[in-house]
Amino acid sequence: MSLDAVLSRIDADLPKATERLMELLRIPSISTDPEYKENCNRAAEWLVADLQSLGIPAEKRPTPGHPMVVGHIDGDGPHILFYGHYDVQPVDPLELWDRDPFDPEIQDTDTGKVIRGRGASDDKGQLMTFVEACRAWKHENGSLPCKITFFFEGEEESGSPSLVPFMKEHADELKADLALICDTGLFGEGMPGIITMLRxxxxxxxxxxxxxxxxxxxxxxxxxxxxxxxxxxxxxxxxxxxxxxxxxxxxxxxxxLPEDMLNQWNNLGFDPKEFLGAVGLSEPAGEQSHTPLEMIxxxxxxxxxxxxxxxxxxxxxxxxxxxxxxxxxxxxxxxxxxxxxxxxxxxxxxxxxxxxxxxxxxxxxxSQASQMETDDPAFEAARVALSEEWPQPAAYIGCGGSIPIAGYFKTILGMDSMLIGFGKDDDQIHSPNEKYDLNSFHKGIRSWARVLDALTKA
Amino acid sequence: MSLDAVLSRIDADLPKATERLMELLRIPSISTDPEYKENCNRAAEWLVADLQSLGIPAEKRPTPGHPMVVGHIDGDGPHILFYGHYDVQPVDPLELWDRDPFDPEIQDTDTGKVIRGRGASDDKGQLMTFVEACRAWKHENGSLPCKITFFFEGEEESGSPSLVPFMKEHADELKADLALICDTGLFGEGMPGIITMLRxxxxxxxxxxxxxxxxxxxxxxxxxxxxxxxxxxxxxxxxxxxxxxxxxxxxxxxxxLPEDMLNQWNNLGFDPKEFLGAVGLSEPAGEQSHTPLEMIxxxxxxxxxxxxxxxxxxxxxxxxxxxxxxxxxxxxxxxxxxxxxxxxxxxxxxxxxxxxxxxxxxxxxxSQASQMETDDPAFEAARVALSEEWPQPAAYIGCGGSIPIAGYFKTILGMDSMLIGFGKDDDQIHSPNEKYDLNSFHKGIRSWARVLDALTKA
CATH class of the missing domain: 3.30.70.360 (Alpha-Beta Plaits)
Structure with a gap:
């Protein structure tokens, strides 16, 4: 197989990949509001159909809340589980949106093209980067690079009440060598991060x-x-x-925080004035005895x-x-x-x-906080692969958000998680006018192709 | 003329008077919410028609907000202005109402019959006590006992933005010898009060x-x-x-507070435990250096x-x-x-x-606070007349609520106000399940007949 052929295929297929994402974004799958229950179900069905179109025997699996989507495809090499969520945040205050949150469109902005709509970044756009990487791989090679389990939930934005019971009941089925999770952001402009610390x-x-x-x-x-x-x-x-x-x-x-980690963070070039300035603030308002990166x-x-x-x-x-x-x-x-x-x-x-x-x-x-074991060689392989795609080398970073799934993968399934994502600070996730950079979507798909390639060789 | 005949007429006409009030209560005239604007207009039109049915040339008068209702009828003796408001408070939280707030009914309760519905007590029921007293008087005597101006507003529950401009523009038309205002409560069970102090x-x-x-x-x-x-x-x-x-x-x-007033209040038999106990509380939570009656x-x-x-x-x-x-x-x-x-x-x-x-x-x-001049003999005449209707003699009392109209009558029209009302502490005004005791309505109508009789003789 040739990674270059897969990457070329991804480039050529971008318009169609974008149209597929738009279809998914048009389904208002707000998980916290009971009025949107049937829409969550529709989003799950859309994903099942899309995975099946890749030859992956996927199915919707009932829970007391919104359904899970699970699909397995066999292969050589390591067994990877990929996780994403198809549910989205509520859209209020609706009057602050420039358009219908569930009528997405590609918009030109000063910083390039963006996909505007609820869920574009969190998490439908990110989830689809992995699916599209798999689609290109399958198209070029006739099969996927390794054994993969796809695991999508529909309650991430409402506390995931069904997740732990479902994982416990289906632990044997879901357990893999490593979990890949795409629900986080780039660390900086053109600089991806692998998160090793989650609140x-x-x-x-x-x-x-x-x-x-x-x-x-x-x-x-x-x-x-x-x-x-x-x-x-x-x-x-x-x-x-x-x-x-x-x-x-x-x-x-x-x-x-260990001295060496604090030093590494202090050298990341994080500018709190810029970070806060983007949202109209100027002063770190947290614990005054700690640095801004520690605060978040x-x-x-x-x-x-x-x-x-x-x-x-x-x-x-x-x-x-x-x-x-x-x-x-x-x-x-x-x-x-x-x-x-x-x-x-x-x-x-x-x-x-x-x-x-x-x-x-x-x-x-x-959910408890999580800390990854970065001495697994897969981490360094993925970091190098990401560094080849992006202008800046990838870094190990922290994340202030809570992605409890990583903790559950560790405690319930005994596997580590690699958290890689392509969102940006200005994506306005959980806020009006959420967007995902078309560049994040495109290079995100390419990134997963590179990471899959690296993991099969690690 | 005979006061007794008027009182008998009031007793006989009570069922029809109640049905007229129910009609008015069915109009959801919530003044603070723009969605109810046309309903406020309907309530004003209902009152115009009702006054006209008494032979009073009344009309709806436009304002930038909800209309005023003004009617004048000539007569001998003092010139009285009667004020009430036809607008009501919003009804949320709607789920705490036992029935549609604008589908009123007579209900039997442990303490007698009540009229249940938004505005039953504040202020449609109270307003109609005066109108019904006039109706009975007119029926028995062919005319009203003195010169009367009727003045109803529709913005009392939303800050009365049009009131002061309207009163200033029509000061000559509205000025009378004394204003009567019916928007307050009995002091205690069977004990009316004339309010001399308003916050x-x-x-x-x-x-x-x-x-x-x-x-x-x-x-x-x-x-x-x-x-x-x-x-x-x-x-x-x-x-x-x-x-x-x-x-x-x-x-x-x-x-x-002057010593003698404080002493008088201390002798009114006010029981804070009972007052607070009625709403599930037990301890006065205001300024700890003052008595409960001072607090309110x-x-x-x-x-x-x-x-x-x-x-x-x-x-x-x-x-x-x-x-x-x-x-x-x-x-x-x-x-x-x-x-x-x-x-x-x-x-x-x-x-x-x-x-x-x-x-x-x-x-x-x-609005500023108001203080009445109780050395006007009309006050004592009204107090004695009220005392003849009710089991307990009437008292001069304070009121924690704000009835700014009394201040405006003084500052803009140069006339004193007599605040007499028949509401009760458990009427739940501004709350779900508002009611007005049928007894308050009945004896309220009779009270105004007695007060009108006394004022024409004072």
Missing amino acids: GLLGEELTITGPEKDLHSGMYGGIAMNPIRVLSKIIASLHDETGRCTVPGFYDGVPD WSRPTCEVNGIWGGYTGSGFKTVLPSKASAKISFRLVGQQDPFKIRESFRDYVQSMLPADCTVEFKGHGN | GLLGEELTITGPEKDLHSGMYGGIAMNPIRVLSKIIASLHDETGRCTVPGFYDGVPD WSRPTCEVNGIWGGYTGSGFKTVLPSKASAKISFRLVGQQDPFKIRESFRDYVQSMLPADCTVEFKGHGN
């Missing part, structure tokens, strides 16, 4: 109740407990003046993702509300235990409740 | 912007400013540990009426939001100046903003 995630929702019903703020204002004030005070108390989280025991299991890669966080209570419509309503709620998430690192932190957080909130208030909690998923 | 209101809305767009909390969490955290901290800072508002200069113009009648407040930001739907979204907003209202007393407090509040919020955050403000109406 975990703990999601919590709390609702504080004061009066048993909404009250008139004239009649009761001044004498009745206001749950919005109580909730605000609790949120204000979750961090101290230096930006540290005050939940008791929160930093148990948080390691200091190796330090834990506590953030409020949503808050609501009382009257939020247009105009004014002089209500003193019965309830106020917030969604709060914690990014976890090192050996932080999500279950212990959940318990400590709930106890801490309870301890701050004044008289006449009650609180209810709802959990929204949890 | 003012200042409404503010603020939106804090951090990042210029919503961010992924994994990618940016730990380094980017979170506007929900900033807003929570600001709200938490608006009160000190003793419950006092911390806005600089907030207490300028707040008088100490004579002390100013700062309350949060609504808060929102980030993802508030079902499930979870790991967003780090660009914006967070709150609606905040201040109840004002004595000589507190709403414009100075607005300025001080906005400066105070600005002073608490961290780097990379901006704030935008929106004003939602403002």
Whole structure:
């Protein structure tokens, strides 16, 4: 076989590959909202059909939530599992989108062509880079380069409730030598990264109740407990003046970053002014005793993702509300235990409740942080292969986001994960006007062809 | 003429009077929501037709917002203006209503029959007590007891933006000897009150912007400013540990309550445990250095009426939001100046903003507090007349709500207001399942017949 022929085939097939991605992007597979359930199912069916068109016996596998897509193809060499997710984030606030989020198009921008639409980058576009690499390989060579298991889920953006049970039930079927995951970004312009450190995630929702019903703020204002004030005070108390989280025991299991890793990161040329400037900010607002890269890669966080209570419509309503709620998430690192932190957080909130208030909690998923073993020669082989495709050599980096699947692959299936992705900081994932650079899509497909080639030889 | 005949007529006509009120309640005249504009217009037209059926040449008068209803009928004796409002509060959260808020019905409860529906108490039911008293009077005597101006507005629940301009433009037409306002409550079971003290209101809305767009909390969490955290901290800072508002200069113009008034209030038999217990609370949560009645009648407040930001739907979204907003209202007393407090509040919020955050403000109406001159003999005549209708003698009381119209009548038209109403603490005005006791409606109509009779003789 010839890698060059595969790469040429990828170049020639790019317009059709892009059209296939557009088809998938047109399916509004928002997993967190029950109204979009059938659309998640349609996205899974689309992927099954696409894999089958490559001669891969794939099928939709039911779960209590959205279905999994699983396909196996036999081959020589190592057994690789490729993971991606076909579900996407909600699109609100819809009014900030320049177009229908589910009517994607190729747009010309100052920095080149982009594919605009929800899921273009996270994760449909990234998922399809691997599928298209396989398609080109199959076309040129008649078969795939090694034994591959395709494993796509549809609940990544809503806490993956079905993932662990499914993996446990089908552990024998899913176990491979190495997992490839495409749900991350380039480190910098023209510089890919292989992520070796991922933060975990703990999601919590709390609702504080004061009066048993909404009250008139004239009649009761001044004498009745206001749950919005109580909730605000609790949120204000979750961090101290230096930006540290005050939940008791929160930093148990948080390691200091090894000196050599800190030095390597300090030499990556990361410019916090540029990173923050791209979103209208200027100053790192996290723990003041740590560097900006530590803040987003190796330090834990506590953030409020949503808050609501009382009257939020247009105009004014002089209500003193019965309830106020917030969604709060914690990014976890090192050996932080999500279950212990959940318990400590709930106890801490309870301890701050004044008289006449009650609180209810709802959990929204949890996962520990992950750390990869980079002495596996496959890592260095992949890093060299990526470096051949891109202008800048690939680096081992951290990631602030939570990709719990990597942890599950390790703990449930006993395999390491290689996290390689081609997203960019300005892709606006989870935000209005999400996009994926056409260049990321194109070179992403080429990158996987090179990595597959390297892994079969490693 | 005979007052007894009028009262008998009222008793006999109660079923029909109730059916007329139900008709008005079926019109969803929510003034704060532009979607209900035509329904506000319909409510005004209904009232015009009803007044015309009494031989009163009434008409709908346009404003930039919802129309006024004005009608004049000549007569001997004093010139009275009666004020009420036909608009109602929004109905959310709709799921907490036991029935369609705009499909009212008479319900049997443990404490007697009630009229259930939005506006039953605030203010359609109360407004109609006066209209029905006039109807009975006209029926028995062929004319009304004195010269009366009817003045109904449709923007009371949304800050009355058109009221002051309209009153200024039509001051000569609207000026009377005394205003009667029916938009308040009984003081206690079977005990009416005449309100001599009303709190003012200042409404503010603020939106804090951090990042210029919503961010992924994994990618940016730990380094980017979170506007929900900033807003929570600001709200938490608006009160000190003793419950006092911390806005600089907030207490300028707040008088100490005179000793004799405090003594009178202490003898009213007000039970804070019962008042708070009715809404699931137990402890007065306001300024700890003041009595419960002071907290709701004579002390100013700062309350949060609504808060929102980030993802508030079902499930979870790991967003780090660009914006967070709150609606905040201040109840004002004595000589507190709403414009100075607005300025001080906005400066105070600005002073608490961290780097990379901006704030935008929106004003939602403002009014000073009001104090009535109770040495006018009409007050005592009305108090005695009310005492004849109800089991308990009527009292001069305070009111925590803001009825700015009373202040406008004084400053723009130079006339005092007599605030008499028949609502009850458990009417759930501004809340789900609003009701008006059928007894309040019936004895309210009878009360106005007695008061009109007394005023023509005072």
